[in-house]
Amino acid sequence: MLLENKNVVVYGASGAVGSAVARAFADEGAKVFLTGRNRESIDAVAKEIAAAGSTAETAVVDAGDEKAVTEHLAAVVADAGSIDVSFNAIGISPRGLQGIPLADLPVENFLRPITTYTRAHFVTAKSAARHMIPQRSGVIMMNTPEPARLPMPLVGGMSVGWAAMEGLNRALSAEWAQHGVRAICLRTTGMAETPTIHTVFGLHADAIGMAKDQLLEMEGAMTHRKRLTALDELAQAAVLLASDRASAMTGTVANLTGGLIVD
Secondary structure, eight states: OTTTTOEEEEETTTSHHHHHHHHHHHHTTOEEEEEESOHHHHHHHHHHHHHTTOOEEEEEOOTTOHHHHHHHHHHHHHHHSOOOEEEEOOOOOOTTTSSSOGGGSOHHHHHHHHHHHHHHHHHHHHHHHHHHHHHTOEEEEEEEEGGGTSOOTTOTTHHHHHHHHHHHHHHHHHHHGGGTEEEEEEEEOOOTTSHHHHHHHHHHHHHHTOOHHHHHHHHHHTSSSSSOOOHHHHHHHHHHHHSGGGTTOOSEEEEESTTSSOO
């Protein structure tokens, strides 16, 4: 198994992305530590993982709270001995943030995703690196959708926040890769299986006067494969990139957009 004996912390583990990644990591032999702000939700994911024969532990942690993150990671290291992978999959509701022209968007709504995402990803990465650098190994991971790179209307500050995450990913690698700590971002299209994407496309469809399903179909048609990234494709790519088989990859964005973005 690709992640046998690895200890993985997942932030936002009850969401569609976080839970899919956590299950995939566990299936490949990792011990997963699930965090989120809702105990019931993360416990439900842990039960699914345990039912499949793997190990998962849960803790209520706000990824933007440095004290909470630091204390939780100290407890993980005390219990498991190391932190090998940190995957931050937090998300925020798009309501009030997307589907609104920039000229009509309140400043605070524009800034919310920028400050929320950059703070949480910096906090979790910094806290993990303090354990990974002494052990001279570790992988810090994040996921962004295609507006991090493509100019798209009605996305508000989300695209700026996601672009900042990709910039942070490069900066983390520039400082920490020399100490054995890799930083990887996985960029996908919107994933149709996730509830958030249906909300997002609903907001955009309402703003431009189009049916949501038609808008989803149009975006899929823009890719080379003629379909959007699947959630399982993200999860399986995350497993590979977190493993030692991807040891030469750091400071990069793994392009999982199926040709929507061509490097």
